Amino acid sequence: MTTIIIEDEKPAARLLQRKLSKLNIEVGVMLHSVEESIEWFSNNEHPDLIFLDIQLSDGLSFEIFEKMEIKSAVIFTTAYDEYALKAFKLNSIDYLLKPIDEDDLEAAISKYKTRLPKPETNLSLDFEQIRKMLSNPFEKNYKKxxxxxxxxxxxxxxxxxxxxxxxxxxxxxxxxxxxxxxxxxxxxxxxxxxxxxxxxxxxxxxxxxxxxxxxxxxxxxxxxxxxxxxxxxxxxxxxxxxxxxxxxxxxx
Missing domain, CATH: 2.40.50.40 (OB fold (Dihydrolipoamide Acetyltransferase, E2P))
Structure with a gap:
């Protein structure tokens, strides 16, 4: 299984890499921006699985998929509140809420392995729907x-x-x-x-x-x-x- 991490915070990316290593999963590449990711996908064979942060340093990671056809499976790593996660469920995408728990990570990997997509299956994401969910008018109630x-x-x-x-x-x-x-x-x-x-x-x-x-x-x-x-x-x-x-x- 080939795996990459797309995460703009390098310490967070390295921490996730170490946690995956404990599960005997090797991370081939760590990318840190939309621009870097698009360039990499244009010149390399796409991996089986992507661990993807939503907010990167130069924009939303959705822009990568909007500009390129990528057939890799995706597990989002996100700090967004639960209301936004409904969008990922609707699109059959798994997610891990930061800070990432090792048991949750192992469960997500197990879930991926039991639902391995066929090679010809394209991961179709309704980005507009996800964007709307992320801008839900019911804002998160932050601690006051x-x-x-x-x-x-x-x-x-x-x-x-x-x-x-x-x-x-x-x-x-x-x-x-x-x-x-x-x-x-x-x-x-x-x-x-x-x-x-x-x-x-x-x-x-x-x-x-x-x-x-x-x-x-x-x-x-x-x-x-x-x-x-x-x-x-x-x-x-x-x-x-x-x-x-x-x-x-x-x-x-």
Whole structure:
């Protein structure tokens, strides 16, 4: 079985590759953009199976299929909410919701193997229908408040009060604009999908920051960026090198 990954975040692509390797599935190629994928498909034999992210750095991955006839089976890897996933079900496409669980990955592979398409079968996708589902007027209800336990008391913190969210010593903390930090019963991976991506961005493995807390941005070493926040001074807030380009687009 020949397999490729199309994912714009290289760390995520490498993580998926490692998980597939545990299932004895070798990934032939990892592609990271619509343009790169179209060029590769134009010059190479198409694989049996594609693990495909929806949002790539230069557009929606659907554009690849709109410009080329590709007969490969597809498993979407996506952070989209459940309402959007209905579109994939309607088109008999499997999907894995990020962060990808290894058991779910194994189940998806097993499902693919039991439903192997015939070589002459073309994967027909109703892209217009999927686009409509992704722009569903019933928008996702993003997390707006957090309940923090402090001793025998509960404190409610609004998302507007958050200066940053950070991980430290296996714990996840909210740091507020009044220069206080609170321990959360969650992880950055979970919060990344619960917070409005227009307002919050995960700049590294350690930090999620809201747009409103960005006080200053400084060019840092190794093609990275340093973000200056209003009150958080415990550690340097650095944008990972692989996230710099996407971060610049986010703050525009």
């Amino acid at each position: 408040r957090f309940t923090i336990k402090i001793g025998q008391h509960l404190k409610v913190i609004s998302s507007d009060e958050i200066e940053c969210i950070f991980s430290e010593n296996k714990g996840t903390y909210i740091h507020t604009f009044d220069n206080r930090s609170y321990l959360l019963e969650s992880t950055l991976e979970v919060l990344e999908n619960e917070l409005d991506p227009k307002e919050f961005y995960r700049i590294s493995r350690k930090f999620i920051i809201p747009l409103k807390s960005v006080k200053e941005i400084v060019v840092y070493s190794n093609s990275r960026l340093k973000v200056i926040l209003p009150s958080y001074k415990e550690d340097e807030v650095i944008v990972s090198r692989e996230k710099v380009s996407d971060f610049k687009n986010w703050i525009r």
